Amino acid sequence: MKKKGIIIASTGSGTGKTTLTLAIAGALRRRGVKVAPFKCGPDYLDPTYLSRVTGRECENLDPWMMGESALEEVFYSAMEGADFALIEGVMGLFDGVGGREEGSTAHVAALLGLPVVLVIDASGMSATAGAIFHGLREFRKDINIVALICNRVAGKPHRRMLEDAAGRDFFLGAIPRMEECLTFKSRHLGLLRADRRALTDETIEALTELAEAHIDVARLIELAAPLRGEKGWTPCATGDEYSVRIAIAKDEAFHFYYPYNLKLLEAFGAELVEFSPLKDRGLPEGVDGLYIGGGYPECFAEELSENKSMLQAIRDASLSGMPVYGECGGLMYLTEGVRLTDGKFFPMAGVLEAECVMHKRLKALGYVEVETTEDSIAGPSGTHMRGHQFRYSELVPKGRINRVYRVRTVRTGELTEEGYRACNLLASYVHVHWAYSKDVPENFVKACQSYRRQRCHG
Numbered sequence: 001m002k003k004k005g006i007i008i009a010s011t012g013s014g015t016g017k018t019t020l021t022l023a024i025a026g027a028l029r030r031r032g033v034k035v036a037p038f039k040c041g042p043d044y045l046d047p048t049y050l051s052r053v054t055g056r057e058c059e060n061l062d063p064w065m066m067g068e069s070a071l072e073e074v075f076y077s078a079m080e081g082a083d084f085a086l087i088e089g090v091m092g093l094f095d096g097v098g099g100r101e102e103g104s105t106a107h108v109a110a111l112l113g114l115p116v117v118l119v120i121d122a123s124g125m126s127a128t129a130g131a132i133f134h135g136l137r138e139f140r141k142d143i144n145i146v147a148l149i150c151n152r153v154a155g156k157p158h159r160r161m162l163e164d165a166a167g168r169d170f171f172l173g174a175i176p177r178m179e180e181c182l183t184f185k186s187r188h189l190g191l192l193r194a195d196r197r198a199l200t201d202e203t204i205e206a207l208t209e210l211a212e213a214h215i216d217v218a219r220l221i222e223l224a225a226p227l228r229g230e231k232g233w234t235p236c237a238t239g240d241e242y243s244v245r246i247a248i249a250k251d252e253a254f255h256f257y258y259p260y261n262l263k264l265l266e267a268f269g270a271e272l273v274e275f276s277p278l279k280d281r282g283l284p285e286g287v288d289g290l291y292i293g294g295g296y297p298e299c300f301a302e303e304l305s306e307n308k309s310m311l312q313a314i315r316d317a318s319l320s321g322m323p324v325y326g327e328c329g330g331l332m333y334l335t336e337g338v339r340l341t342d343g344k345f346f347p348m349a350g351v352l353e354a355e356c357v358m359h360k361r362l363k364a365l366g367y368v369e370v371e372t373t374e375d376s377i378a379g380p381s382g383t384h385m386r387g388h389q390f391r392y393s394e395l396v397p398k399g400r401i402n403r404v405y406r407v408r409t410v411r412t413g414e415l416t417e418e419g420y421r422a423c424n425l426l427a428s429y430v431h432v433h434w435a436y437s438k439d440v441p442e443n444f445v446k447a448c449q450s451y452r453r454q455r456c457h458g
Helices: 017-030 045-054 068-078 105-112 127-139 156-166 201-214 217-223 259-267 297-306 308-319 329-334 439-457
Strands: 004-010 035-040 059-061 084-088 116-121 145-153 171-176 244-249 254-256 270-275 289-292 324-327 335-339 345-347 352-358 364-372 384-391 393-397 402-409 415-422 425-428
Touching: 004 017, 004 105, 004 217, 017 035, 017 045, 017 084, 017 201, 017 217, 035 045, 035 068, 045 084, 045 201, 059 068, 059 259, 068 105, 068 259, 105 116, 116 127, 127 145, 127 156, 145 156, 145 217, 156 171, 171 201, 171 217, 244 439, 254 329, 259 270, 259 439, 289 308, 289 329, 289 439, 297 308, 297 329, 297 335, 297 345, 308 324, 324 329, 329 335, 329 352, 329 425, 352 415, 364 415
Parallel strands: 004 084, 004 116, 035 059, 035 084, 116 145, 145 171, 244 270, 244 289, 289 324, 324 425, 335 352
Antiparallel strands: 335 345, 352 393, 364 384, 364 402, 402 415, 415 425
16 A cells, blocks of 8 residues: 555544544554554644554654654654554644644645545534535645544434535535543543553444444545655664663653654664653663653652652662753652642652642643753753643742753743753753754763763773
8 A cells, every 4th residue: 555644634622633533543444554643733642542543653743843844754754664644633724833824734734745634513503514614625725625524413414414515525424422432531631641441442443433434434545645755864873872771751650752752862872761650669770861751740649759769769860960851740750849739748859959839720831942051961052942831830949940941932922941950950841842953862862871981980
């Protein structure tokens, strides 16, 4: 099968786009199609569902956060070993950064030259669904919107009205109102993280049957377009110079990682070793660096706090000069402790002289640009990065704390100081995609190599 791809977009959030993308993924996989899943935007959670259904890692595609050329590199690298790209959009089709189209699903469609299937929540409408569909087709004619799927359809008469409004050639399916078993609970960022409890085999089978019964899957495959690119960029390590082991925190509390970030560490010469801050008693043997990503440490605060041997191991590693990088939940874990909304305080690693305080309302949301103001394990002063924030906590200093990031919020232009450094530790609330700044993972690996030499040779 020649490599093909298609994008599942919608008129806005809450239309059922994720559920339908999962259903389509299940139907494609049932047909023996090797599906490579992708998610537009910075979200960590939807990709876990797509990975669960397809059995492959789901890469994010974000033109603003990654850069256009890097996005194509990530996309084509992820297509190795697959023959069908299934891309879930983000928000409304044309909704991007700061109300512009930059970074939108349409931006991704234009970059990759792939067609779009539009999902509409058709509850309470009939002819208007056709007006929306054809209006969006006319809005930007270079975006090839090839078909319509209507969700939350009341019955056969409703379906016929929707099909007449859109036109039979464009109508790809009508999905009845979902049963409870096919809906998902929410967390801070939308869906819960997918595992076998949150997304069971039975639910995957039910989603697949939903697509088989109500979507013309064969027609969708026909509408997908051939990929126009080749193999993505893969950096080459330079032999023993970068031979290091980096411990990656990976369990129920910490699991927000962009797969490409980890691939870059490997490509620059790092062996990645997963460990659990919740369950393991200490760090893996012989590691030269530590990466603690985001997640939900506040949900496991008591268990994390009770694992005192792990907390001590991380303190000792940081004080020894080991390079330590933490993002959002990782930052929270590296402070003196986490204070929950009920006032309860749980001690953490205590490497940073601060505590993190949880709030019931969002404290930060959106894209940011970062410039470092001092040398660090990320690189020299003046290193640039792009990322996003989505958090309910704030950091409260309890002593001297060194800020080394100048952060600009894209939506408002507001400048703040963030990014916390202590010894060879760097931690921040910002989730960074390293495809935009490949020198950052390379510099991190180099810092680990320097630490390894010191550890081995004194």
